[in-house]
Amino acid sequence: MHDLASRIRIKSSKGLSFRGVRWFHEIRDRKQVRLARFGRQSAYFYMNVPGLIQFRIRKDGSEIAYRAHASLSPSDIAGLISTQAMPMALQLRGFTVLHACAVKIGGKAALFLGPQGQGKSTLAAAFLAAGYSVLSDDVVPLLFTHGKPRVIPAAPEIRLFASTAKRVLPRKWLANSTPVLHKRRITLDRKSHVSRPLEVSCIFLLETSAKLKIEELSGASALSGALRSCFRLDIGNPRLLRGELESLARLVEEVPAYRLRYPRGLAKLETMVRGIARKIKDEQSAD
DSSP: OHHHHTTSEEEEOTTOOOTTOEEEEEEEOTTOOEEEEEEEETTEEEEEETTTEEEEEETTSOEEEEEEOTTOOHHHHHHHIIIIIHHHHHHHTTOOEEEEEEEEETTEEEEEEOOTTSSHHHHHHHHHHTTOEEEESSEEEEEEETTEEEEOOOOSEEEEOHHHHHHHSOHHHHTTEEEETTEEEEEOOTTTBOOSOEEEEEEEEEEEOSSOEEEEOOHHHHHHHHHHTBOOSOTTOHHHHHHHHHHHHHHHHHSOEEEEEEOSSSTTHHHHHHHHHHHHHHHHHHO
């Protein structure tokens, strides 16, 4: 995502104001505490993360302006830009961007789609601990070249709660970690991060269950799940929505899709990683 991000201007704006903004959507947690709010005005979209940061994103995705709380460190700000504002800006520029982690297995990228809190970063860390390379732990922009879907890599890092990082990752990775808000940012080396676009081999829709189970999905079910996993800011732009639908339809037509039912918690992670990798490699061998 680095090359894409370099085309988007990012600037701090102490004078950023919400005067006249028409708010159209908000996200709340289970206790109904507001986590984020989205609005629009004239040529801009706005996003407010209360107590942390405010964003103003130009409607063509060419610019991100922000005003951050004084308590945030530069790494905190960079993390919020890359995980919150940048996916929205890329969507406005016409890219399809998924809530997903991406891991290199058998020479191609396997995508694991799911909402925030579904365990994507934990799953990426489990694959990392097993010796696999990671492309992204949370945000996956798609690119089609020669008719094939490819993942555009994110920054070489994984963000985990400290307690999860200690249980999932070997000690050497913890030495390469720094605090970012309420998580730890684990910096990946060249062997553990894929820095070039990689062709997609398959997609998995994550779902919590008491037992581990992998089920093949029909094209319609896969498309429905992928649509639910998109970063989407301008929901009133028919051109962007049409492009997103066409992109995801091509994705599920080109690669197999599965529903991955798995128990939450860390006890079964190693078993799950082995089972997923075996499934993918068996499918690749059959082709």
